[in-house]
Amino acid sequence: MLEEILRIDTELFLYLNNLGTSSFDGFWMFLSSKASNIIVYIAFLEFFLRRKGFKSYKIKTLDIIYIVFIVLVMILISDQSANIFKDSFQRLRPCYDELIKDSVRLVKEGCGGKHGFFSAHASNSFSLAVFFGLLFKDFSKYPIYFTLIFASLISYSRVYLGVHYPLDIIFGALFGMINGLVIYSVHERILKSFNLFNKS
Template sequence: MIEEILQFDTELFVYLNSLGSTNFDFFWLSLSRPEANIILYLLVLMLYISIEPNKKSFVINLLLSIIILVTISDQFSNISKDFFQRLRPCFNESLIDSIRLVKDSCGGKYGFFSAHASNSFSLAIFFGLLLFKKNKLLIFLFALYAFFISYSRIYLGVHYPIDILIGVFVGIVNGTFIYGAYLNTLNFFNK
């Protein structure tokens, strides 16, 4: 059963990766850079802080929550990669002639699960929930943005679809959990 799932995952990866075009490589490479998340969410963070009451405990709690969010997401991905040791497609010798590797380098040897997917969805869900009362549409826009970042990893040839799906799941759970912890901490300081 697991072998069939992994075979399907490989076939789906080869198909999706083959849809790429050199005309769009720059776009997908740009989305895959860490700055793609950092710049967007720094702007959102600055906007949010500017429209909320500037209590010191509020800003500190928000910044600590974001640091914890990204740290958990990133480190859990690293632990998972070391534990499962699933080769990235670009390190899989049997696939080298079947894929488009857009990046100059492949990254680390192992790819399960995608830290890009986990980090981008953690941030999307956290900020989407944070701003939900102000604009309910933002959570969907942030999730769409995170989806494009996640898909870029398949396009570039460095992650299988299952790597992405598990990263998305972990990111959604992490973003929701840290947002809940953020609210509890905020309520504690506002007593």
């Protein structure tokens, strides 16, 4: 059963990976970079902080420090958990697998670490997507859709670039969503305990 699942996963990877063309390589490389997350989420926060419903809140320096801290903790948990899974399962990245590596369209320079299950990119992206989507849910119903679509694009970029199987992405995304939900729940408890994000 497991062998059949992995076979399908490999075939799906090769199909999706080889759909790529040089015309779009730059776009997917950018999405896979840290810069894309920074630029998009800064623009996202800037947009929603200017919305009428949010202007009734008096944002203090402590609030900003708190959000940065909780996001860093969330990413740290996501990254380290991915490393633990990679060391435990030791599933080779497709670009290291001797059986298929000659068929892999490797776009990025270098293949990264030897093992790929699960994807830290997918986990980090979906952690951020769920956390920020829920953070702004009281001001609009749309943020969660935007952040999840963006996270999906980032995650797919890892298959496009040739460094992760679809299952690496799926499990990374699931872990990330759980991580984002747990951290958001902790955030909600902290808000009830401390004087953060008060209305002016």
